[in-house]
Each structure stands twice: as structure tokens, then as C-alpha cells.
Amino acid sequence: MESYKKLLLENKAWVKEKMDLRPDFFLRLKDEQTPEFLWIGCSDSRVPAEDITGTEPGELFVHRNVANLVVHTDLNLLSVLQYAVEALKVKHIIVCGHYGCGGVKNALSHKSLGLINKWLRNIKDVYRIHKAELDNMPDMDARYRRLIELNVEEQVKNLSETSIVQYAWFKEQRPCLHGWVYDLHSGYLKELTMIKPGEMPDDIYRFEF
Ligand code: CO
Numbered sequence: 001m002e003s004y005k006k007l008l009l010e011n012k013a014w015v016k017e018k019m020d021l022r023p024d025f026f027l028r029l030k031d032e033q034t035p036e037f038l039w040i041g042c043s044d045s046r047v048p049a050e051d052i053t054g055t056e057p058g059e060l061f062v063h064r065n066v067a068n069l070v071v072h073t074d075l076n077l078l079s080v081l082q083y084a085v086e087a088l089k090v091k092h093i094i095v096c097g098h099y100g101c102g103g104v105k106n107a108l109s110h111k112s113l114g115l116i117n118k119w120l121r122n123i124k125d126v127y128r129i130h131k132a133e134l135d136n137m138p139d140m141d142a143r144y145r146r147l148i149e150l151n152v153e154e155q156v157k158n159l160s161e162t163s164i165v166q167y168a169w170f171k172e173q174r175p176c177l178h179g180w181v182y183d184l185h186s187g188y189l190k191e192l193t194m195i196k197p198g199e200m201p202d203d204i205y206r207f208e209f
Contacts, residue, residue, distance in 0.1 A: 035061045038084040041096045042068045067103030070158040085168045093175050097152040098182040104148050126154045152179040153193045160195050161205035169197040170209050
């Protein structure tokens with residue numbers, strides 16, 4: 001059997017499993033979604049957002065890209081963010097990185113990889129901001145792990161610097177911004193940072209409404 005056909009078969013088994021447990025499982029979901037969380041994670045296949053958080057369909061609004069970046073000119077991310085904040089009214093936004101992230105690893109190197117150089121450039125910028133701390137870490141693996149954490153923290157700050165988030169803070173005192181990292185080897189999530197509604201970033205990024 002071709003590998004992709006297994007996915008379609010697994011889908012049938014999944015529907016049966018859900019219906020056996022709860023006959024209205026799909027009926028319940030068809031009209032609207034009211035997720036409380038926006039998840040911004042890495043595209044890495046080893047970090048399945050719903051599985052690691054034990055969430056069901058309808059609970060997470062998900063955006064994933066290489067190295068879980070929040071880039072202020074990325075129309076895809078910004079559209080997801082605006083919809084999640086303004087229409088779905090999510091209460092929490094979680095940026096989740098992971099140890100062993102290939103995007104961060106390549107950004108730490110000097111390899112030229114084509115188009116993706118431009119995307120990974122954003123992680124090199126994170127390195128530059130935290131150069132003093134990172135250059136002081138002689139152990140390359142420790143430096144790699146720390147850059148993964150700092151990258152998450154900078155992406156959470158990037159969220160706080162958007163007018164979308166600041167306007168929702170101003171009007172409705174939400175959402176709360178979280179930075180987490182996932183350990184592929186243990187399966188555990190770790191909290192790195194949290195920005196509560198109204199905790200403004202550096203003044204130059206503050207908008208008045
Ligand atoms: Co990754």
C-alpha cells in the first residue's frame with residue numbers, strides 16, 4: 001500500500017473511534033469554533049500541537065512555520081493573529097519552540113540555503129540582540145539550546161509590539177502572551193516567559209488608541 005493511503009484509512013478509524021465515544025462529536029463542531037488559545041509553533045513534524053497539549057478539535061487555533069517566528073511583515077501570521085484576536089477573541093497566545101529545532105540550528109551556522117536564508121535571518125537577529133550572553137557560552141550545545149529559548153522570548157515580544165495585540169489589551173484586557181519550549185526527548189513543555197495584558201514593550205513600540 002502506498003504510504004499516503006494509510007492516512008486516509010487512519011482517518012476512517014479515527015472517525016469511528018470518536019463516534020463510538022460520542023455520537024455527536026462532529027455535529028457539535030460543525031457550526032462554529034470558539035477556541036481559547038492561539039498556538040504559534042514550529043512546522044517540525046515531531047511537535048504536534050494538539051497531541052502534546054491533550055486538546056481536541058475546536059480548542060486550539062493553530063499557526064505553524066519554520067522556527068515559530070512572529071515576523072511583523074508576515075501577512076500569513078498577521079492574518080491568523082488578527083482573526084484569532086478580533087474574531088475568535090482568544091484569551092491566550094502561546095509561542096512554542098522546541099529543543100532540536102533545525103531552523104535555529106541552521107541560523108547558528110554560516111550555511112547558505114537559498115530562499116530560507118531570508119526567513120532564518122530573523123533568528124540571526126535574535127542572536128545579535130543576545131550576542132553578549134551567547135558568545136560567553138563555550139559549549140555549543142548549550143548555546144544552541146539557549147538560542148532556542150531566546151528565540152521564543154523574542155517572538156513573544158514581537159507579538160506584544162503589534163497594534164493587534166495592544167488594541168485588544170486596551171479594549172478587553174486580553175490576550176495573555178506565553179512563551180514555551182518543548183523537549184522532544186522527554187515530551188514535557190516548559191514555561192519560559194509570560195506577558196500579561198497591558199505590560200507594554202519598549203516605549204517606541206507602544207501605540208496610542
Ligand atoms: Co523547529
